[in-house]
Amino acid sequence: MTIRLAALAAFVIVGLAGCAPPTPLSTPTAAPPVIEPSPTATPEPVVPAELVVLSSGVELYDSEGAMVGSFAWADETATALALLETAFGPVPVPSIRAGDGTHYPDFEAYDFAGIIYFSAIGLEKPRTEYFLPATVQVNTGSPINGVSVRTAAGLRVGATLADVLALTPELNYPHPLGTAYLIDPVDPALVSDPMNYTDMVAAVVDAAGTLRQLVAPYQSRTLF
Numbered sequence: 417m418t419i420r421l422a423a424l425a426a427f428v429i430v431g432l433a434g435c436a437p438p439t440p441l442s443t444p445t446a447a448p449p450v451i452e453p454s455p456t457a458t459p460e461p462v463v464p465a466e467l468v469v470l471s472s473g474v475e476l477y478d479s480e481g482a483m484v485g486s487f488a489w490a491d492e493t494a495t496a497l498a499l500l501e502t503a504f505g506p507v508p509v510p511s512i513r514a515g516d517g518t519h520y521p522d523f524e525a526y527d528f529a530g531i532i533y534f535s536a537i538g539l540e541k542p543r544t545e546y547f548l549p550a551t552v553q554v555n556t557g558s559p560i561n562g563v564s565v566r567t568a569a570g571l572r573v574g575a576t577l578a579d580v581l582a583l584t585p586e587l588n589y590p591h592p593l594g595t596a597y598l599i600d601p602v603d604p605a606l607v608s609d610p611m612n613y614t615d616m617v618a619a620v621v622d623a624a625g626t627l628r629q630l631v632a633p634y635q636s637r638t639l640f
Contacts, residue, residue, distance in 0.1 A: 464503045467531070467565045469552060469632050471600045471615045476503050476563075489551070489615075489633055490544045493535040497526065504528040504561045520548070530556035531565055547635070554630040567617055567630060568600055577625040585619070587636060594622040598634055606636065613637045 465479040473488035476499055487496045497507050510524040513534060523534040532553045536546060543549040554565050557574030566572045569583050585597035586607050596618040601607050606614040615633035622628045 462502070464563045467503050467563055469554060469565060469567055469617060469630055471602045471617050471633055474499065474552065490546070490549045492543070493524070493550070496533060496535065496550060500526070500528060500531075500533055503563045504531070523551075528560060530554070530558070530560040548633070552630075552632055555628075557627075565630070567619070571599075571619055571627065571630065573627055573630060575619075575627040577621050577627075580619045580621055580627060587616070591618075591620050593620050593628050596620050596631070596634065598636060601636060602633075610637070 462484055463479040464476055464484055466477045468475045468477065473486060473491070474496070475486040476484040478484050484502060485499045487499055501507050505528070508526055508528060510526050513523045513525045515521045515523065521536045521538050524537055526533045526535070532555070534551045534553070536543070536549050539546055539549070554573055556565075557572040564572065571579060571583070580597050580599075583599050585599045586601070587598040589596045589598070597620075598616040598618055600617045601614045602616070603614040606612045607616075613635045616636055618629075618631040618634035619627050620629040620631060
């Protein structure tokens with residue numbers, strides 16, 4: 417009996433020794449979260465609202481009053497036309513305004529139906545060294561392509577002589593349409609200098625007392 421119990425105990429021990437502990441089930445690895453890209457904000461379109469004609473050049477502002485861009489008279493024609501296209505639409509085919517063969521060169525004239533941009537061509541020296549590399553002539557007080565045109569002081573074509581005189585123009589000259597009143601000098605100290613000139617803005621008023629044109633730049637004195 418003792419022998420049978422001992423043998424049974426040995427069998428149980430050997431059997432248990434041969435049994436490996438169960439392998440725990442592996443926990444599935446969670447997939448990394450999918451990060452959706454943030455939507456790219458669509459920039460608000462620029463809405464040109466006002467073109468301001470200065471004695472030194474032109475500035476364009478949007479409907480919020482922020483400057484869209486600008487150009488100076490001596491800037492390249494392509495730079496000026498790009499800004500004017502933003503304001504008024506497609507660039508028109510230019511015509512040629514002939515110079516006088518001596519002091520004034522020929523100009524390409526780009527008529528945006530209310531404002532004309534003139535750019536000097538055939539120059540023999542850099543545009544920055546020429547006294548009149550470009551000019552603009554504003555012929556309407558109505559918005560052009562939704563963009564109004566004014567001077568820094570707020571003058572628009574269609575204003576009255578009283579509006580012009582309220583700005584105390586320092587100079588005036590005869591003009592084919594009436595009288596050109598000069599305002600907004602680049603250098604006020606040179607306005608009365610008989611040996612020099614400064615660029616200004618001309619408000620051209622007809623005999624009936626109506627502002628017919630804005631022209632810039634307009635020299636404070638004739639050099640020739």
